[in-house]
Amino acid sequence: MASRMDxxxxxxxxxxxxxxxxxxxxxxxxxxxxxxVAGRRPWWRGLLAARSPLVPxxxxxxxxxxxxxAVSPEARAxxxxxxxxxxxxIIKVPETPTxxxxxxxxxxxxxxxxxxxxxxxxxxxxxxxxxxxxxPDEVTLEPVAGGARVTLVYRxxxxxxxxxQPGISALVVELGGRLDQNVMGKGxxxxxxxxxxxxxGGLGFWIAGxxxxxxxxxxxxxxxxxxxxxxxxxxxxxxxxxxxxxxAQITKDAALRxxxxxx
Amino acid sequence: xxxxxxGDVDAYGELVRRYQGIATRTAYVITGTSADAEDAAQDAxxxxxxxxxxxxSGAPFRPWLLRIVANEAINRRKAAxxxxxxxxSVAEGRPSGDTALSPEAAALAGEQREMxxxxxxxxxxxxxxxxxxxxxxxxxxAEMAExxxxxxxxxxxxxxxxxxxxxxxxxGEVRLDG
Numbered sequence: 001m002a003s004r005m006d007x008x009x010x011x012x013x014x015x016x017x018x019x020x021x022x023x024x025x026x027x028x029x030x031x032x033x034x035x036x037v038a039g040r041r042p043w044w045r046g047l048l049a050a051r052s053p054l055v056p057x058x059x060x061x062x063x064x065x066x067x068x069x070a071v072s073p074e075a076r077a078x079x080x081x082x083x084x085x086x087x088x089x090i091i092k093v094p095e096t097p098t099x100x101x102x103x104x105x106x107x108x109x110x111x112x113x114x115x116x117x118x119x120x121x122x123x124x125x126x127x128x129x130x131x132x133x134x135x136p137d138e139v140t141l142e143p144v145a146g147g148a149r150v151t152l153v154y155r156x157x158x159x160x161x162x163x164x165q166p167g168i169s170a171l172v173v174e175l176g177g178r179l180d181q182n183v184m185g186k187g188x189x190x191x192x193x194x195x196x197x198x199x200x201g202g203l204g205f206w207i208a209g210x211x212x213x214x215x216x217x218x219x220x221x222x223x224x225x226x227x228x229x230x231x232x233x234x235x236x237x238x239x240x241x242x243x244x245x246x247x248a249q250i251t252k253d254a255a256l257r258x259x260x261x262x263x
Numbered sequence: 264x265x266x267x268x269x270g271d272v273d274a275y276g277e278l279v280r281r282y283q284g285i286a287t288r289t290a291y292v293i294t295g296t297s298a299d300a301e302d303a304a305q306d307a308x309x310x311x312x313x314x315x316x317x318x319x320s321g322a323p324f325r326p327w328l329l330r331i332v333a334n335e336a337i338n339r340r341k342a343a344x345x346x347x348x349x350x351x352s353v354a355e356g357r358p359s360g361d362t363a364l365s366p367e368a369a370a371l372a373g374e375q376r377e378m379x380x381x382x383x384x385x386x387x388x389x390x391x392x393x394x395x396x397x398x399x400x401x402x403x404x405a406e407m408a409e410x411x412x413x414x415x416x417x418x419x420x421x422x423x424x425x426x427x428x429x430x431x432x433x434x435g436e437v438r439l440d441g
Contacts, residue, residue, distance in 0.1 A: 007426075010426065010430065011398060013375055013376065013379055014379065014398035014399070015398045015399075016372075016376070017376055017379055017383075017398075017399075018395065018398050018399025018400070020353045020354055020376070021288075021291065021292070021351065021352070021354065021399070022297070022353060022354040022355075023287060023291050023297075023300075023354075024287055024291060024297035024300050024301050025284070025287065026287070027280070027283070028279055028283045028301065028305050029279045029280055029283070032276075032279055032305055032308040032309055032312070033275075033276060035309045036275070036312050036313075
């Protein structure tokens, strides 16, 4: 009898069996967390030490900021309650993942060059421009999971010190919120400070120092990695369901003035 | 928010809790023991955390994670040596669909299940894995391809080979563990 099972029968029997196995079900997180914090990393510890200028790592606690954006249509309906970087979470970890230099060289400004008008037409959200900085010298638009990323590039500005990237003094990055329940994390290195603020009526964060990475994860489990392009200060906030961020080597007050001039 | 700022919520924990179900199950299908499966999944999550920066932006997270999990589980099996048996078993006290069956049909279904289970225990880890992805966890072909790190076209052939071997073992013609 056993050998006579046809394909369909075997498939059904397997599906049935799969639902009945004595799978363990334990919460792994406490143990995983302990290991992450303890930093038992036999094979990548060497890599870290070799690569990262941020060492000494062992005792340094870094912070990962996790922003959960809830901007699905339903969420929009409950805008006042749900918008605005709701659900920000911060954990302390031994160190942030070491950024790996991309072999092909990550372009500083991702996406295709567009005009401001094109960006506004295609972004699917309200693209705002800071009047304080004047017109951007370059605008790019890049599709990302469930939306788009618009980057405004500001080249030399007399009132802004040059960044680590030649020819760029400030970047404004705008991420549309079509993603449902994104999870966004920001790796914050040693000597970096984080401050919660209200920006243009919405919740925001001022991150001073050398933040370098942002992760976000959408409902489908698509992990997106955002690399902060300039090794400078970052002001990040949410406004009308869009996450705006300014990267520039400027003071908090200056960044807030720029933010206030977003139109 | 304030709570979050004080750092008492774990961001990566969300990911772990979201995927630990399928991760542990995948590991269990390979190791066949709960303890090893939990260890393998735990290792995988810790490694995945530190490998996040190598994660290709925009790629689906789940198959990437499963790849690490399966690797860990298979390594554990190898470390345990060839003789290690796979105890894969059915949970007790889960009547589920059987209630609709006559006692005879239920007994027959139970017998068939046992036979399949015995055959699965004797399969190669890789075959068990591909069968589990498809029939136990209902992964799409694309996801299987990612998780197994093979071309999409290869998924079908792997699956049909695994099924063929399962059938052979079930028919008692070949003992793969011999």
